[in-house]
Amino acid sequence: MTGASSGIGHAAALAFAAAGDRLVLAARARPGLDKVAAQCRAAGAEVLVVTADVTRPGSLDAVADAAAGGFGGIDVWVHTAAVMVYGRLEDVPAEIFDRVVETDLLGSAAVARTALPRFRAQGHGVLVFGGSLLGTIAAPYMSAYIASKWGLRALVRVLRLETRDAPGIHVCLVAPGAVNTPVYRNAANFAGRIGRPPPPVDPPEKVARAILRCAERPRATVNVGAAGTFVRLGFTLFPRLYDTLVGPLMRRGGLSREPVAPTPGNVLAPLPPSGHSLHGPWKPRRVLRAGTVLGAAAVTVLAVRGLARGRTGR
Template sequence: MSRTVVVTGASSGIGRAAARMFAARGDRLVLAARSPGTLAEVRDECRAAGAQVLDVPVDITVEGAPAALADAAVERFGGIDVWVHTAAVMVYGRFEETPQRVFEHVVRTDLLGAAAVARAALERFRAAGGGTLVLTGSVLGHITAPYLSAYVVSKWGLQGLTRVLQQEARETPGVHVCIVNPGSVDTPVYQRAANYLGRTGRPPLPVATPERVARAVVDCADRPRREVSVGRANVVMRVGFTALPGVYDALVGPLMRLAGLTDRPVAPHDGVVFAPDPASAAVRGGWLPDLGRVVRAVGGLPGPVLAAARKRPR
């Protein structure tokens, strides 16, 4: 049976991958993001898959925007069954070197924006007698890493908010609150991040595909769970952070500089913190090889190899 699914942050990364998966299932979609042009591209992708789609350009940090988005979804499709929230921005930089306006807007987007979305979703769910909210957190909601203070603060706050919402949802049968916590993911968020560190960021290994995280999101919509972790190293990092804090703190800085940053210099910039960049909106960030292309290339090898073998002198 098809459902009405709202996806905030649908223009790139995990949100765009999840929108495609919901569309392939025949769910009705309400897609939201800041860039009208990119959002229209995602709408067309989902319609091509056979889904009914409403696209609503919106900035969740604007007061009243999430509530207006919820009203638009109810007006078009009669209600909301699932709300998936994936919108997030990042900034790299030492805490004292990150401009206050950038730090505060990252927190406003990643934490307060998520809270506004949760408020709008839960009000509709309680009125309707049910619904599932799926928030996208991060392993950085359980651990810390240098040069990402605003993002870490936001994800720790989101983790606490989610726990409170789950406790309160116990009073309302049929209402579910889930959080999906990925580790490193191959999305454009690292290239799109604001940067005041002088070196561009990258996802440390091991890196998951956005489609893998999107499958966890869709699975939560089908079978709500309190928390889902996506990433082979997540458990190891959480155990080290909790059980061996001194060792963790001694290692995390060098490891971050080695694995979480590139050698490419970059001038200070605001990234997409304050405004979208349609040119960089995509599902993947290019940190992993295109496995489909690799398979096709490998599949095409036998012919040339056999031809070369036949030409070898005997």
């Protein structure tokens, strides 16, 4: 499991541990991994820990070798490692933009390049990627992350086509909307305000349960979060209205009022242990109510606009 030291990866590790699975946990930062490993062992799981960086593909071989040597092979590889940057494209340093793409997209390809040959050799395996609602829509101030997640969705689709000759191999994508994890505060930031998950916000445990179900009964794509359906519909069916609304909504719901000086966040290097945790500081239940109202309002606007156009066209 790559990206296991915090957020969704942390929650997924706990979910697999509770299910009785044996785990190899990997991420860049050893202190965060050791904390997660201790929690998984307390749940009764056998756990190995490997420090690995997906931007250094050779380190992924160590993850695979640990699984093969310790447990005899890899049945499921869950990949949730990702970094993020906020800011307009022209304000984001090229080094930061490129590293986000390298981590989130090229790192995913490196994981697939490591896992799939081993799956073929043993005749089976499930590869689960952590995607995002932002892999199907667009929003301002997150160009590197969104480009990467769009690319990941395409990569996963291609990998499914290329493994059709191997019925025992499954490539899956679990795509949540906003999740209460530290990724937003840990992100690189050149937008002037700290990012936050726009409502409605799901807990990482909800996404972890979806990942576990996908590993047990593989599905091509699993979307997590009901609001995502409405957002995708608006993006697809009403692009002009969507483009008008998404900027103000992003500035109001996706950026906090807390100012921040330009920072590389955790993009170039891991943050101290305080930056690794299961949850972010947001309260999903309260934000969920606000998001439900916001989503309902947006759907109403879209529906009224659609009806008005229909009448005009008759």
